[in-house]
Amino acid sequence: MAVTSLSIEELKQLQQQLQQEYDAYKSQNLALDMSRGKPSGKQLDCMNSIFDIKVDYMTKAGVDARNYGILDGVPEVKELFSELLNIPTEQMIIGGNSSLNMMYDTIARCFLFGTGGETPWSKLPKVKFLCPCPGYDRHFAVTEEFGVEMINIPMTEQGPDMDLVEQLVAKDDSIKGIWCVPLFSNPQGICYSDEVVERLASMKTAAKDFRIMWDNAYGVHYVYKKHPLKDILKAAKDAGNEDRVFYFFSTSKITFPGAGVALMASSVKNIEETKKRMGVQTIGSDKLNQLRTLQFFKDADGVLRHMDQLAQELRPKFDIVLKTLERELKDTGLATWQSPDGGYFVSVDTYQGCAKKTVSLAKEAGVVMTGAGATYPYGNDPEDKNIRIAPSYPTCEELQKAMDLFCLCVKLAGVSQLLEENK
């Protein structure tokens, strides 16, 4: 029965009961963390034999990878990713260990030097970005750092609300870009439909230098089920907008978050322009780590087999999250959530105005969640209801405890809010 249909008396009684349960948790002095999308130690152990690799440092072309040279990545490492992601090697740059760093630098270059021959964004009175949300806090932090005005775009089951996106970009040339996590989105686990990809690639934009920041962070990170993703680089090219897309990927959640290999891809023209600027910025990225990664996986199949192993590791954790939500919150009217097929998160919407309260209750009882609001630009969730659950890091036992407490907090916050509304 929906909690939202209870009488005030019943709500008061329920509140008292939930409060007792909550106090009992508090006395347990829990110290659990579901805040960040961090792989667990056990997941990372699946990679440990990489430490046995004595890197063969001569590239196929006979270049000594210990030395200077090769700004944009070892060719055979590009080939590995080309096979994995279906991106031509000439449209790719291999970076260091952080795709976030490549995204930041890409936006920094747009601000400092411009892109596609247009005015540098730092010379414009106003730059705006579309931010499908809930979304990834670190994306929003980058655009906030550059003083970009961020516009919330609601997510649908198919991706960003494309009617709204098309309408906005068509008329406002200060809208210079959009953040996208097209597969198993952070935090909802939504996979962009072919139609959404197609519309993003082909829509008319008032800004000539409109850019799609395509962060395919979870491109091979299924948990229950693999999903296809339409090739946006090709779609954009077919639509005559080949310079529109900056594509990013990394092995942070494939190998090691602290020592992965990142890449970016775009049109040949954008990649050439980027390489020219990068040639001033850096001597290039760690080629030995690129080769180490290649020599561990051998080929794209090696990566996919490894992802099967990681999916097995993650599945019981997602099971716990989803089953506990189902058991504790289904039909209460106090929460809704998505059941993702992959990625790193489960996104929960509490009863309106209850996210901050829920996270704060959980924290007080020893369970750290991602901060309420973090999934929205400026940390401002207009309805104060979205909470991101990151189940990967804790053990199953810890996670079960944390989820039990979390659901209790959702209910306690929800009931208190209902009573507040009925005063």
Add this chain to the structure above:
Amino acid sequence: MAVTSLSIEELKQLQQQLQQEYDAYKSQNLALDMSRGKPSGKQLDCMNSIFDIKVDYMTKAGVDARNYGILDGVPEVKELFSELLNIPTEQMIIGGNSSLNMMYDTIARCFLFGTGGETPWSKLPKVKFLCPCPGYDRHFAVTEEFGVEMINIPMTEQGPDMDLVEQLVAKDDSIKGIWCVPLFSNPQGICYSDEVVERLASMKTAAKDFRIMWDNAYGVHYVYKKHPLKDILKAAKDAGNEDRVFYFFSTSKITFPGAGVALMASSVKNIEETKKRMGVQTIGSDKLNQLRTLQFFKDADGVLRHMDQLAQELRPKFDIVLKTLERELKDTGLATWQSPDGGYFVSVDTYQGCAKKTVSLAKEAGVVMTGAGATYPYGNDPEDKNIRIAPSYPTCEELQKAMDLFCLCVKLAGVSQLLEENK
């Protein structure tokens, strides 16, 4: 006897003789490279046992370095560099594999966000930098990229001409910085005297946000003799200018150029500001490579012992360069040069107006030198006489051949120029 004192007839005769020698070289079809400061394969081999290290990935504090976290470097790796360079760990950030990248990003942050609370440099009508020269082409490329107006500062035996530096920075607040390679400078191998360091640290600058880009690239890279270097971070602090210095270092020419560890250091305030911005830009650098490097060297003494080995490797090459210059060019009046005690280069000044011609002659005969002019901002050597010799990469046998030809080209170009002048 000085070639410059020969009669026209004698010069013509000499020219003919040199031309014959040169033509003989050309028929050898040489293919030698003295253009970049690249370690040789043999030098890199001294590091190869690092490939045997199975990285111990738990930090002393119990953090799993395989995972996310630790933005600014593993604490015990900071301690290694702190011991080596005498820099407090709290004034240090460990970066990726490229100190150039850290320099570029530091200047980019000054342009985008400003430093020390002053106006971002991108908002100023004009930004100027002092460029002691001959200097490092990649430094000049960075400031050129940002549209900085670069001002040549002559080098003395003690470092930059400080009378001129002090005079310029005192009156012009658009002068925002100076590039310095304080030990075994690139290309002359000059070591800054205590007085020069002291004056840089304490001089009055019209710009509040004047910054010294202190690239201590060759801080432990002696070849013949170690040199002390006055502690500029401390000197600046003592003078009340502690935010003035951005200090850079890397292991690119200690471990592997393709997979080293870079660092920057500055005042605590600057480091805190930088970390705040870096936290938006990146997840942090490769911590496993930091630990791998530490576990190879164990401590600062381990680094210094390794540098002894590299000095032994480099010494015969510097011997060849210096002896050949001495034998072929001494007292000819056609060239002057420095005898460095360390670093990676020997700097030669040809007869005026002969650098381009010399490099072009060498190239035509199969020996690639650093481009003439590269050691000056905008690639413009006003007297067209400086050439940088990079002896590290070729074998001794190749180097001897290349130097013989080089000296011949210096003479041929010089004699032709003398004849031109006497027309």
